[in-house]
Amino acid sequence: MGSAGTTDPDQGHPRRWAALAALCTSLVVVTIDNTVLNTALPALATALPASTADLQWINNAYTLVFAAMLITAGSLGARMGQRLALAGGLTVFAVGSAVAATAGSPGQLIGLRAVMGLGAAFVMPATLSTIVTLFGPRERPKAIALWSATAGLGIVIGPIAGGLLLEHFSWSSVFWINVPLVAVALGAVLVLLPPMPGRPGGRLDLPGLLLSASGLAALVDVIVQGPERGWLSTWSLAEAGAAVVLLAAFAGWELRTAEPMVDIRVFAIRTFSLAGVLLAVTFFALFGLLFVFTQYLQLVHGYSPLKAGLGAVPFALAMAATAATSARTAARLGTRHTIAGGLALMSLGLAGVSLVSTGTPYLVIAAAMAVVGAGMGLIMAPASAATVSSLPREKAPTAGSINSVVRELGGVLGIAVVGTVVSASYRDHLEAALPGAPAPATDDLTSAHLVAAHLPAEAAGRLLSAADQAFTTAMHSGTWICAAITLAGAVTALLGFARTAPAAPSADDRPDLGQPAVVGADRTPAGARG
Incomplete structure (x- = not known):
């Protein structure tokens, strides 16, 4: 059994666990880049120099190309083989990062961020579809659980890594760091992944x-x-x-x-579609929360970028712990209750964040964030497993692509919606608390701190106090939205999933797509419906 083509469908490939290490390493590289750049934006604004609009496009070019190309990259990856797709995507990502580190203008950096997004689009779906290919049904939930924990950790590690780099190096370090990381990941892919020939199509x-x-x-x-x-x-x-x-x-x-690129009929499968929606809800809440939480720690509490990044460690540790054990939890409680419980736990933690004040001690904040992380860890693996288990094994690239698309769309929507609500609420509360506040200060909290730096001490104190309070109150509005949508997701999971959340949907629940790749998400009596 030297290749994926001779993988035992029940036991999996002999090198599957070594291969999983390579897949998780590759995943960390691209997920870190989703958040590491945020800490470097102020330095970029000064060094290039870059306007606010430039900074937005430097950030968004990656997201735009990454999300837009996920389905295409998944389809092409299936043709060329997942191993080659991973190696190619990592290489493009590394080259884009290295050249981006030497960019001399905002326009150059925007274009190179788009190149990095293209490379990442080939990496993300290939990692999940490779797990489906290499692991048998018994071990696949555990492998997906470890994969999910890695994805979540990468998102949180980004701000920590960015803060640490900027303590000692220039903005370019957040791009240079990708080169050795990709070298390690690429070496692991080439050495540990078995040959995985693509499926020639028409x-x-x-x-x-x-x-x-x-x-x-x-x-x-x-x-x-x-x-x-x-x-x-x-x-x-x-x-x-x-x-x-x-x-x-x-x-x-x-x-x-x-000869379709994607079999649209998969969306008729209830388990597949519902799991995708709930993943989008989860990442809506996560990215919406992180968008305001990092600003709260840095500006309201006065933490450095590194300390603010470290502030998310309780979230990361709790999420990793529950994600790594979520396969056992789902086997005991069922996918339905595990996902619903995770979303309810996220909602509880988000409600806790919604109660903080400008002077809330960090330990209280950390406890609320740990509850959010624990809830998220319970969701990601069972929901991802549900998407892949409800499709035939040969549809793994489709499952991997759509899984990545819904996560990304949920995340960008969370930032957009929560950002809009927080911005409007901040402006209203600051103008109400401090009529006649300088115009730039009402734009956002960062501007208020910059304006205060040029005011007399007494006026600066009044402005900062009012602005910090206005932002904290506005943050409450944003996190309450996240709490409400995750609670609605919990109810939807309870009502929408079958009581057994069967890995292989019944004949009336899915179109004729072939033999499903059973994950064995639940062990409760078959046939019970919710």
Whole structure:
């Protein structure tokens, strides 16, 4: 059994656990980059120099290309083989990072961030689909649990790594660090992953590729830029309409063409679609929370970027602990109750964050964040396992791509919605508390601190006190939204999943897609329905 093609369908490939280490290393590299750049934005603004709009595009170019290309990259990865897709994606990511570290203008950096997003789009879905290929049904939930813990840790490690680098080096260090990280990941992929030949197909579905990429690009762009342009502006409405038309055309084409890039019929499977929605809800809440939480620690509490990054450690540790054991939890309680319990726990922790004040001790904040992390750890692996277990084994690339898409869309939507609510609430509360406050100070908390630095001590104290209180109150509004949506997700999980949350859906629950890749998410009596 020297290749994935001779993998025992029940036991898995002999090198599966070594391969998982390579997959998790690759995943950490690209998930860290989702958050590491945030700590370097102030330094970038000074060094390049970059305007606020430039900084937004430096951040968003990666997200836009990454999300837009996920489905395409998953499809192409299935053709070329997951091992080659991983190696190629990591190489593109590393080259983009190295050149980005030497960028001399905001425009260059924006373009290179897009290149990095393209590389990452080939890495993320390939990691999950490779797990499905290499692991048998008994061990697959545990492998996905470890994969999920790695993905969550990478998101939290980003700000810590960024803060640590910027304590000693320039902004370019957040890009240079990717080169040795990718070298380790690439070496692990080439040495530890078995040969995994692709599945030769017929003609490349070029119309599907173009429609999916352009539709997702339009959707992500309107979500990301909506708060700045205005959600009801002509441009936002036109772009949203274009996204709907393009994605509807994509779905229609995929249903008609003889060789589709993605089998749209998978969305008719209740377990698959519901698990995807709940993953989007989870990442909506996570990214929405992290967006305001890092600002709260740095500006309201006055933490350095490194200390603010370390402030998320309780979240990371709790999430890793519950994610690593979530396969056993799901086997004991069932997927339905595990995901619902995780979302309810997240909601409880978010409600706790919503009660903090400007002077709340860090230990209290850490406890609330740990509850959020513990809840998230319970969700990710069972929900990811549900997406892949409800499809035939050969549809693993589709499952991996869509799993990544819903996470990314949930995250960018969380930042956009929570950011919009917090911004509007901050402005209203500051103007109410301090009528006549300098105009720049009402834009955001960072501007208020910059304005205060040039005011007399007494005036600066009044402005900072009012601004910090206004932001904390605004943060409450944002985190209450996250708490409400995760609580709604918990109820949806209880009502939507079958009581057994069967890994292989019944005949009336899925179209004829072939033999499902059973994950064995639950062991409760078969046939019971919720």
